[in-house]
Amino acid sequence: MWTQVSALLLPLVCCLWSAEAQTANRQSIWNNPIQFNTKAKDQCTMTITGQGDYTRLRLMCQSQQRSYWCEYIGQAHTCGSYNKNPRHYFVQMMWGLRKLHNACLGPKQIKPHMCRKAGDESQMVFSTGSFSRTSPEAPTRAKPAAQPARPQPQPIRPDSTRKPKAQPTARTNSQPLTPPVESNAKRLAQQYCWRSLRGICSYFIGLVRKN
Numbered sequence: 001m002w003t004q005v006s007a008l009l010l011p012l013v014c015c016l017w018s019a020e021a022q023t024a025n026r027q028s029i030w031n032n033p034i035q036f037n038t039k040a041k042d043q044c045t046m047t048i049t050g051q052g053d054y055t056r057l058r059l060m061c062q063s064q065q066r067s068y069w070c071e072y073i074g075q076a077h078t079c080g081s082y083n084k085n086p087r088h089y090f091v092q093m094m095w096g097l098r099k100l101h102n103a104c105l106g107p108k109q110i111k112p113h114m115c116r117k118a119g120d121e122s123q124m125v126f127s128t129g130s131f132s133r134t135s136p137e138a139p140t141r142a143k144p145a146a147q148p149a150r151p152q153p154q155p156i157r158p159d160s161t162r163k164p165k166a167q168p169t170a171r172t173n174s175q176p177l178t179p180p181v182e183s184n185a186k187r188l189a190q191q192y193c194w195r196s197l198r199g200i201c202s203y204f205i206g207l208v209r210k211n
Contacts, residue, residue, distance in 0.1 A: 034087075036094050040101040042066070046090055053077075057090065057124055061103050070104035070129030079115035079122035089114060093124065104129050185209060 034046040044061040057072040076082045082089045092112035097103045111123035185205035186198075193201035 072124035074124040079118035081114040
């Protein structure tokens, strides 16, 4: 009799233990957040909420220099492996996030390896965060405006078109340097000819002088 009862109770107890273990495993992911450090030594905490259609993951990180947070949302329960071990699902996510300098700059869609055969609806999708997903680029130094080139001094060339100034010419003496031939002829005629013949003498003397 007791043997038959034990045989019937043993499977029931095993099922209860399995159900209790799964319940405890489920509760551990809600009550015990996952903690890790990033490559930049940021201390991060993964908190999971929501046991219905959608599961929400909130990631909070801080260090002495900064603090930030972000959230992922998805239907992780559509993955059969997740239902068996929900905590390991997020532990696998953590393995990838801890390799980053900023844990919230990971992929926008994350599907842990344990659910690689499940549909895309089982992945966690980035929802929101304390900063934009596109990290701001480092400000580039404004290049100084190009200054206009200074005009090069042109070589001074002699102006070939300029006319040379006219040199002042020496005034010519309008007065003759030598007395005219006629005056000499008259003077000779007065010296050597009679008074009555002076006119003719001066005429012939002038002809001789010219020739």
